[in-house]
Structures are given as C-alpha cells and as structure tokens.
Amino acid sequence: MPNALPQLPVLRLGKPYFSLERRTLTDVRTGAPVAEMSQAIPGLVSRDLGRAAERRRILDAIPVAQLIEICHRAGELFGTGELPLFPGSDVRFGPDDYLQHLTATTGMPLALGRANLDKIVHVMTGIEGVLDGLTRGLDLSVLDGGWGEQHGRKLSYQRLTDDLGAILPNNSPGVHNLWIPAFPLKVPLVLRPGSSEPWSPYRIVSAFLEAGAPPEAFSLYPGAHSLVPPILVGTGRSMFFGDASTVAGWRGTGKVQVHGPGWSKVILGPDVASDNWRQHVPMLADSVARNGGRSCINCSGVWAASDGQTASARAIGEAMARELLSLEARALDHPEAGLAAFPDPEVARAISDLVDSHLATPGAVDLSMEARIAAGKSPSRVAEAGGCTFLLPTVIHAEDPDHPLVACEFIFPFVTVVDCPTEVLFEQIGETLIGSVVSDDEEFLRRALDCRHIDRLNLGAMATYRISWDQPHEGNLFDHLYQQRAFQLAS
Amino acid sequence: MPMTETQSTPAATLQDPELQRRADAAREQLDAHVRQIVAWHFHPDTGCPFWLEKSQEFDFDPLQDIRGFDDLKLFGHFQDEWLRGGPVRRWLPKGLEGEPVYVFETGGTTGIPKSRINCHDFEVDYEQFADTLDDQTFPRGSDWLMLGPTGPRRLRLAIEHLAQYRGGISFHVDLDPRWVTGLVKAQRWDELEAYKEHVTGQALKILRAHEIRCIFTTPKLLEHLASKIDLVKYGISGIFCGGTEMNADFHRFAREELVPGADFRPVYGNTLMGLARAKPFDPAEGDYTISYYAPAPRAMFEIVDPDDLDQTVGYGETGRVLLTTLTREFFMPRFAERDEGERALPTLDTPWDGVSNLRLFSRFAKKVAVGVY
Structure with a gap:
C-alpha cells in the first residue's frame, strides 16, 4: 500500500528491513507527521551481530587508501548529493531536504543544521587529517597487511573488535564525526540512531554506499532503549552518547566509550579574573551559546580564580548575561536563529522548573532574568516563537562551587559563573571535557596542565567549542579499536 | 443495590451470526459462572477470610446484587497490594480447607512479593491450554524443556503438569528472574550476560543429551x-513462549528467523490470572499481530479507557487491561493491570473479548534530561 510519508527502514548489514511497528516522526512546529521509522527489536540486533566476523572480513579486503577515497566521495555527496533515503529507496533527499527534515523533527534551526552539515563534510573530506591525529601519524597501510615498518621500526596493530556499536544522540549532527573514522579504519558500524534525529546517520550511510562502500559495513537499528544493551554488549567496542544517568552504568567497562555530559568550562586565572576579563566576554558567551548550547563542548561553567579577597564572578556573569540577551527565540527558518526548539514543550518547562527549584537553595541568582527585566523584556526563561518552545540563555551566578547549579548542564545555553580560590580550583572543578584556561600566570597554567579532571585542554582565550579534529578528545577512537602489539619476524 | 446498567456484551457489534451465537452463549455461561463464584467466595461456609471480612465494607450484598459479569463493577478494583505480606491463609476459601495448598509469588525483586494461593487452578489452566496444542507439533508423549522462571513461581509446576498431562516429561533449568531484574536495574550487564550463558548452557546440555520435542521459554532466552x-x-x-515484551515484530522474527518451521505459540500468563492463549497464526493471512484471549469464564480481559476504568473502549481502540479472575481458589475482580493493548474481537474458538498488541502501560512521567551528550 503506498504511503506518502518517507519510510526509514532498519538497515541490516546494509539491507532494508521494514518492521511491523513503526514510529511516526512529527514536526515540532505543527505536530504533523514527517516520516515513519521502523523499529528494530533487540533479538534482531543480536542475531545480526552473530555475523560480525563476516562483515569485518569484507572491509578487511579493501585497502585503507581506498576506504579513504570512498570517505572523500561520501563527504562530497553528503554535502551536495541527491541521495536515496536508504539503499534502494525511490525517495531522494538533497541537502536542503535533509536540513528541512532535521529541523522539523529535532527543533534545530536550519542555520545551525547547515553549520553541522558543513562540519561533517569537513571531516569526511579531510579524513586523512583526522586519522593522522587519531593514529599520531601512523602509516595506515600497516592496517592492511597487519604489520609494516615506519621510521625503521616494525609495527603491528591488533584490531580489538569486529565492529563498532554506537548509541547515537539527537542533540547535534556534528557528533557523528566521532564514529565516521571507524570506516576507513576497517571497522564495520552498528548504529542506533537517535529517536528524533535519524536523518544524519541515514544520510551519512547513504553517502557512503553511493560512494562505493560495501553495504555490509553499515547497520542501522532505530528502536527503543531496549536496543542499548544488545548493541553495547554485543559489539566488541562501542560508543554511547547519553545523559548522565543513562550512561552511568556503562562507564569504566573498557569496551564502551561513554560520551555523557561534557561539563566543559572556561577557567579564568587570577590575573584575568581580577581585572582583565572584559575583553573575553564575547568568547565566554559564544562558548555557552554556539550551536544552541546543545553540545558537550559548550561551556556550562565559568570558574574565576580568586585570591580569596576579590570576587569577580558576579560581574563577569552580568556581562555575559547582557551579551547573550541578543540570542532570542526565533522561528526555526530565521537566518539568525540560534536557539533550538524543544520538541516537547513540557520538557522545556520541566527543565526551567528544575533550575528554579535549585535557585531556591541560597547562594545563586539568575543573572539573565535580571538582565531581561532591566532591558524591559519578559523575565520568563521559557519563550515561544514560530510555533515552538525555547529556553532562553541562562547565566547563573553561584557564590559557592558547592551550589547544586554549578554541577548542572542542560540542553540549552546554560552556564554557572563562580569564584573559586586559586589554590583549590583545579581540585574542585570536577570532570571537564573541554577546559579553556585563560591566564598568563605560569604557575596557574602549570596547575592546569597537571589537572587530571580536564580532558581537552585549551590554553589561551579559546572558545570551548573550537576543536581541532586531529586532536581527539573523550577517548581516542583508534586506541579504542586497535592496540599495538610486540612483533618480530624471523630473519 | 440494583444491577449496573452498562452492559459490555459484544453481541451487538458482531457481524457473523455463528460468532454472535457463540458470543451470546459464552456471555450467558460467564454470567452464570460469576454468580457461582461470588456465591462461593461470599458464603460464610465456603468463602475466604479476606473477602468475608471485606464484604463488611460493601454497601451492597454480593450474594444478592451480583447477577452477572457487569455487576462486578460494584466491587471496584482489586488492589494487588492486598496480596503482599500475610497471613496468606486469609486467601484460602473455607470450602478448600484440607486441600493441598501451594503459594505462588509474583514480583519481589524489591519489597515483599505478592502471594497467591493455589490448589488446582494451575493444573486446570494448563490442561485447558494443553488441549489447544497441535498433536503434530507438540506430540503427545514427547518430552519438554522448561527454560523459564522457576523458584516460587507457578510456571515451574505448571509446565511440568502440562507435559505430564500430555504424557511427557519436563526437564528444567533453574532461573531466578529476581536476580535478572536486579542485574538489569544495577546495569550489571556483564553479569547478566554471564547468567544468560549459564542458563542457556544448561539448556543446551539437556537438548543434546535427551530427545526433547517441545520447549517453553521466554523471548530473550529463545x-x-x-x-x-x-x-x-x-x-x-x-x-x-511467554512475556509481555513479545510483540508482532518478535512473532514474525521468531517464525521467520529464530525457529522457522516450528509451531510457535505466544502465550500470556501470570500468577494472578492463569494462561491466555493467542489467536492462532494463519500463514495465508501473514498477520503477526498477537491477540490474547483469557481462559473464560475462569478469567476475563476488559479493555477500558485509562481515565474511566468503567468504560470499555471500542474494538480496535487502545485501552488499559482490566483482569478478572473467577475461580473457586481465587476471586480477583477488575484488577487494573500494568498493561495496555487494543480491544480484540471475539473469535469462533474464543467468543469473548481479547487484547491485541499487549504492552506495558505507556503513561510514564516526563523525564527531564539533565546533561547533554
């Protein structure tokens, strides 16, 4: 029976499989159905994973150089091509169709979607640089033969898995750049797309297949949360994107690379925090709000080192709040839209309520609300525009690093600014995916370099979202998939 | 108290005259059965202490006012919390004193499990189901493997009784579902896998060493x-195979990929009700929807509006499952299950309402995602 809505099937080793139960994806603006997505059941995944070695052998037979070529072509196709929605589909999506559907089901503005598209194209077409960073300059032909020589030394790498599983998020298409390098590294992919953002993984896979990749290298299993255990347990190595409570049980397993909240921060040294911070306010605000504040690399904390006598966090926060006033709720197709809508307005209100409930703990104030009132705007954090619900940028000043809001991170531009004594700052900051440390104080920078809480360390006035793809963070994919082994050849 | 006015008989909506006739007959049988069971449970000589005591709170007389199934609304809704804790003998009807009594549990991963006494109900339920099995695919005299929850659960004995009833012998593997639930809650995935391997490994040994033709198991273990x-x-x-995680997709997956060629029979059972069988699969139709029918008149499903549990939804519409058990051993009027599904039309073999696409009740609280990816 013909169905006007685009259909997204399960892809089992590249072959479409239409389930009986399907999830209807709707437009966040109107509630109108946009597409139907098949729903895999856990048993289906487990059964297919039994064929992992078969899939791996297919990729094994293709030299890395050829896989890189495929990746280049796929990147160009992803950016500009009219691609089938899935292998064999009569429905073809160009980049604009992709962006329209992305916006419709996730609430991400078109402008932000376009920026993410560009980011994916950049990584796919420049994959050598990414691989170079991941492998620290390894001659990748070593992976073809199992061993090789570089700098006069024999090298051998052992692949640790037959596949890479990934539980993918809805928040931002740019995160897909983290699993894409697995393909040229000869590792087949087993992906569970996000419930409202299947568009990017399906388009990436479609681009790969159109570019000549073997279909068996890609499996896509849309479906319920019950798919998570079979994928993470059943694949030799995996990535899990999710909120703090969701990923908690999978930390420390070794097999699963967890991508939870980033708690990324800008840390201002005592020299900057005392009197030199004003020039950095645009960078601070941008770190918080770029990409709608939806990424783990967005800043959710500004820590100002203090000598115990002066306190500048409130003034810094007030300046940031004023800077972020211009970021308003706008229709998703507005060229200057910078905030993403919440697909479920109740979630936006619940998050706002949660912030308010934490504000009831003494010692914190919502500086953005004060700034909105001072500017004659509505004080409400929840805003409506273009039929959608948004949360406006929120800068909190906390008097104490122990205030509950200091440890909070949400999926909108939210940041807490806090003073902390220099002596204890790097012990107290907690997990920090990106730490941008702004200071000329050599002793302070030395402490930053020694700090074990910071994953990616940016020294200097650098926005947290500014990342170089040849500097992997939150775990190195190559190290996740391969390990070097001792190797000798009888002469 | 007068009889309630709302009649949920499906008779008026059925097109097939033969089905209509059977539905009417089933309804009459159900109403008569209700009167007998209520008379049993609320007569001082035969009823159980729980219901006799409870009846003091009623503003109606069960013996006079309950004339048919629809009158059970007067009881309100059975609360499964009543089954937690003891003394368990308050559930034993006086009319059954002297009979051997089993106690079966449900829940109990945390807190006190719910307990239900049983004398012969499990045997009757599984005999009735056994009579519906195909002698070609579930041959009489053949041996069984029961790979499902054991311990204080009804299944262990029920499957064994079913096998014996059909002339077979049942092999068993220990499986503690509370341990499994605990592992899932604690996200101890490696241990869960190890336990699954442990259980499956034992099953494989039995299958290799004996001539087993029939299996009961859960979807995951299958x-x-x-x-x-x-x-x-x-x-x-x-x-x-039983379990609420079984849906039409699993049914198709089982028939097409897991055990193609075998006779795959989905069932829905629980300690409180008995065993509901599924409408037989017709390969010509290729409809994998699973529709369950309770073993009427001993138990009945009603599919009702979640906001008004007295209102039955239309056929094909989604509603919450109300479960009623009507045996001499256990009276459970209109318990609101944790499940939902679509109200299914009666069939010629089961001329009373069923439920399709049974699944967990979907009204969950909105979750606030704290932290991004």
Whole structure:
C-alpha cells in the first residue's frame, strides 16, 4: 500500500528491513507527521551481530587508501548529493531536504543544521587529517597487511573488535564525526540512531554506499532503549552518547566509550579574573551559546580564580548575561536563529522548573532574568516563537562551587559563573571535557596542565567549542579499536 | 443495590451470526459462572477470610446484587497490594480447607512479593491450554524443556503438569528472574550476560543429551538459545513462549528467523490470572499481530479507557487491561493491570473479548534530561 510519508527502514548489514511497528516522526512546529521509522527489536540486533566476523572480513579486503577515497566521495555527496533515503529507496533527499527534515523533527534551526552539515563534510573530506591525529601519524597501510615498518621500526596493530556499536544522540549532527573514522579504519558500524534525529546517520550511510562502500559495513537499528544493551554488549567496542544517568552504568567497562555530559568550562586565572576579563566576554558567551548550547563542548561553567579577597564572578556573569540577551527565540527558518526548539514543550518547562527549584537553595541568582527585566523584556526563561518552545540563555551566578547549579548542564545555553580560590580550583572543578584556561600566570597554567579532571585542554582565550579534529578528545577512537602489539619476524 | 446498567456484551457489534451465537452463549455461561463464584467466595461456609471480612465494607450484598459479569463493577478494583505480606491463609476459601495448598509469588525483586494461593487452578489452566496444542507439533508423549522462571513461581509446576498431562516429561533449568531484574536495574550487564550463558548452557546440555520435542521459554532466552543451535534441526517442533515484551515484530522474527518451521505459540500468563492463549497464526493471512484471549469464564480481559476504568473502549481502540479472575481458589475482580493493548474481537474458538498488541502501560512521567551528550 503506498504511503506518502518517507519510510526509514532498519538497515541490516546494509539491507532494508521494514518492521511491523513503526514510529511516526512529527514536526515540532505543527505536530504533523514527517516520516515513519521502523523499529528494530533487540533479538534482531543480536542475531545480526552473530555475523560480525563476516562483515569485518569484507572491509578487511579493501585497502585503507581506498576506504579513504570512498570517505572523500561520501563527504562530497553528503554535502551536495541527491541521495536515496536508504539503499534502494525511490525517495531522494538533497541537502536542503535533509536540513528541512532535521529541523522539523529535532527543533534545530536550519542555520545551525547547515553549520553541522558543513562540519561533517569537513571531516569526511579531510579524513586523512583526522586519522593522522587519531593514529599520531601512523602509516595506515600497516592496517592492511597487519604489520609494516615506519621510521625503521616494525609495527603491528591488533584490531580489538569486529565492529563498532554506537548509541547515537539527537542533540547535534556534528557528533557523528566521532564514529565516521571507524570506516576507513576497517571497522564495520552498528548504529542506533537517535529517536528524533535519524536523518544524519541515514544520510551519512547513504553517502557512503553511493560512494562505493560495501553495504555490509553499515547497520542501522532505530528502536527503543531496549536496543542499548544488545548493541553495547554485543559489539566488541562501542560508543554511547547519553545523559548522565543513562550512561552511568556503562562507564569504566573498557569496551564502551561513554560520551555523557561534557561539563566543559572556561577557567579564568587570577590575573584575568581580577581585572582583565572584559575583553573575553564575547568568547565566554559564544562558548555557552554556539550551536544552541546543545553540545558537550559548550561551556556550562565559568570558574574565576580568586585570591580569596576579590570576587569577580558576579560581574563577569552580568556581562555575559547582557551579551547573550541578543540570542532570542526565533522561528526555526530565521537566518539568525540560534536557539533550538524543544520538541516537547513540557520538557522545556520541566527543565526551567528544575533550575528554579535549585535557585531556591541560597547562594545563586539568575543573572539573565535580571538582565531581561532591566532591558524591559519578559523575565520568563521559557519563550515561544514560530510555533515552538525555547529556553532562553541562562547565566547563573553561584557564590559557592558547592551550589547544586554549578554541577548542572542542560540542553540549552546554560552556564554557572563562580569564584573559586586559586589554590583549590583545579581540585574542585570536577570532570571537564573541554577546559579553556585563560591566564598568563605560569604557575596557574602549570596547575592546569597537571589537572587530571580536564580532558581537552585549551590554553589561551579559546572558545570551548573550537576543536581541532586531529586532536581527539573523550577517548581516542583508534586506541579504542586497535592496540599495538610486540612483533618480530624471523630473519 | 440494583444491577449496573452498562452492559459490555459484544453481541451487538458482531457481524457473523455463528460468532454472535457463540458470543451470546459464552456471555450467558460467564454470567452464570460469576454468580457461582461470588456465591462461593461470599458464603460464610465456603468463602475466604479476606473477602468475608471485606464484604463488611460493601454497601451492597454480593450474594444478592451480583447477577452477572457487569455487576462486578460494584466491587471496584482489586488492589494487588492486598496480596503482599500475610497471613496468606486469609486467601484460602473455607470450602478448600484440607486441600493441598501451594503459594505462588509474583514480583519481589524489591519489597515483599505478592502471594497467591493455589490448589488446582494451575493444573486446570494448563490442561485447558494443553488441549489447544497441535498433536503434530507438540506430540503427545514427547518430552519438554522448561527454560523459564522457576523458584516460587507457578510456571515451574505448571509446565511440568502440562507435559505430564500430555504424557511427557519436563526437564528444567533453574532461573531466578529476581536476580535478572536486579542485574538489569544495577546495569550489571556483564553479569547478566554471564547468567544468560549459564542458563542457556544448561539448556543446551539437556537438548543434546535427551530427545526433547517441545520447549517453553521466554523471548530473550529463545533468542539466545537459537543463536547457539538450530532448534528445529535439533528436533524441536513446538515452542510456546511467554512475556509481555513479545510483540508482532518478535512473532514474525521468531517464525521467520529464530525457529522457522516450528509451531510457535505466544502465550500470556501470570500468577494472578492463569494462561491466555493467542489467536492462532494463519500463514495465508501473514498477520503477526498477537491477540490474547483469557481462559473464560475462569478469567476475563476488559479493555477500558485509562481515565474511566468503567468504560470499555471500542474494538480496535487502545485501552488499559482490566483482569478478572473467577475461580473457586481465587476471586480477583477488575484488577487494573500494568498493561495496555487494543480491544480484540471475539473469535469462533474464543467468543469473548481479547487484547491485541499487549504492552506495558505507556503513561510514564516526563523525564527531564539533565546533561547533554
């Protein structure tokens, strides 16, 4: 029976499989159905994973150089091509169709979607640089033969898995750049797309297949949360994107690379925090709000080192709040839209309520609300525009690093600014995916370099979202998939 | 108290005259059965202490006012919390004193499990179901493997009784579902896998050492077992499988990929009700929807509006499942299950309402995602 809505099937080793139960994806603006997505059941995944070695052998037979070529072509196709929605589909999506559907089901503005598209194209077409960073300059032909020589030394790498599983998020298409390098590294992919953002993984896979990749290298299993255990347990190595409570049980397993909240921060040294911070306010605000504040690399904390006598966090926060006033709720197709809508307005209100409930703990104030009132705007954090619900940028000043809001991170531009004594700052900051440390104080920078809480360390006035793809963070994919082994050849 | 006015008989909506006739007959039988069971449970000589005591709170007389199934609304809704804790003998009808009594539990991963006493109900329920099995695929006299929850659960004894009733012997593997639930809650995935391997490994030994033709298991264990061996090549011709995670997609998956060629029979059972069988699969139709029918008149499903549990939804509409158990051993009027599904039309074999696409009740609280990816 013909169905006007685009259909997204399960892809089992590249072959479409239409389930009986399907999830209807709707437009966040109107509630109108946009597409139907098949729903895999856990048993289906487990059964297919039994064929992992078969899939791996297919990729094994293709030299890395050829896989890189495929990746280049796929990147160009992803950016500009009219691609089938899935292998064999009569429905073809160009980049604009992709962006329209992305916006419709996730609430991400078109402008932000376009920026993410560009980011994916950049990584796919420049994959050598990414691989170079991941492998620290390894001659990748070593992976073809199992061993090789570089700098006069024999090298051998052992692949640790037959596949890479990934539980993918809805928040931002740019995160897909983290699993894409697995393909040229000869590792087949087993992906569970996000419930409202299947568009990017399906388009990436479609681009790969159109570019000549073997279909068996890609499996896509849309479906319920019950798919998570079979994928993470059943694949030799995996990535899990999710909120703090969701990923908690999978930390420390070794097999699963967890991508939870980033708690990324800008840390201002005592020299900057005392009197030199004003020039950095645009960078601070941008770190918080770029990409709608939806990424783990967005800043959710500004820590100002203090000598115990002066306190500048409130003034810094007030300046940031004023800077972020211009970021308003706008229709998703507005060229200057910078905030993403919440697909479920109740979630936006619940998050706002949660912030308010934490504000009831003494010692914190919502500086953005004060700034909105001072500017004659509505004080409400929840805003409506273009039929959608948004949360406006929120800068909190906390008097104490122990205030509950200091440890909070949400999926909108939210940041807490806090003073902390220099002596204890790097012990107290907690997990920090990106730490941008702004200071000329050599002793302070030395402490930053020694700090074990910071994953990616940016020294200097650098926005947290500014990342170089040849500097992997939150775990190195190559190290996740391969390990070097001792190797000798009888002469 | 007068009889309630709302009649939920499906008779008026059925097109097939024969089905209509059977539905009417089933309804009459149900109403008569209700009167007998209520008379049993609320007569001082035969009723159980719980209901006799409870009846003091009623503003109606069960013996006078309950004339049929629809009158059970007067009881309100059974609360399963009443089954937690003791003394368990308050549930034993005086009319059954002297009978051997089993106690079966449900829940209990945390807190006190719910307990239900049982004398012969499990035997009757499974005998009735056994009579619906195909002698070709579940051959009489053939032996069984029961790979499902054991311990203080009804299944262990019920499957064994079913096998014996059909002239067979049942092999068992220990499986503690509370341990499994605990592992899932604690996200101890490696241990969960190890336990699954432990259980499946024992099952494989039995299958290799004995001539087993029929299996009862859960969907997850069936998947795992089928990933190890080709069950059909091992001689398995009949499988019945229970669990609410079983949906039409699993049904199709089982028939097409896990055990193609075997007779796959989905069932829905629980300690409080008995065993509901599914409408037989017709390969010509290719409809994998699973529709369950309670073993009327001993138990009944009603599919009702979640906001008004007295209002039955229309056929094909979604509603919450109300479960009523009507045996001499247990009276459970209109318990609101944790499940939902679509109200299914009666069939010629089961001329009363069923439920399709049974699944967990979907009204969950909105979750606030704290932290991004």
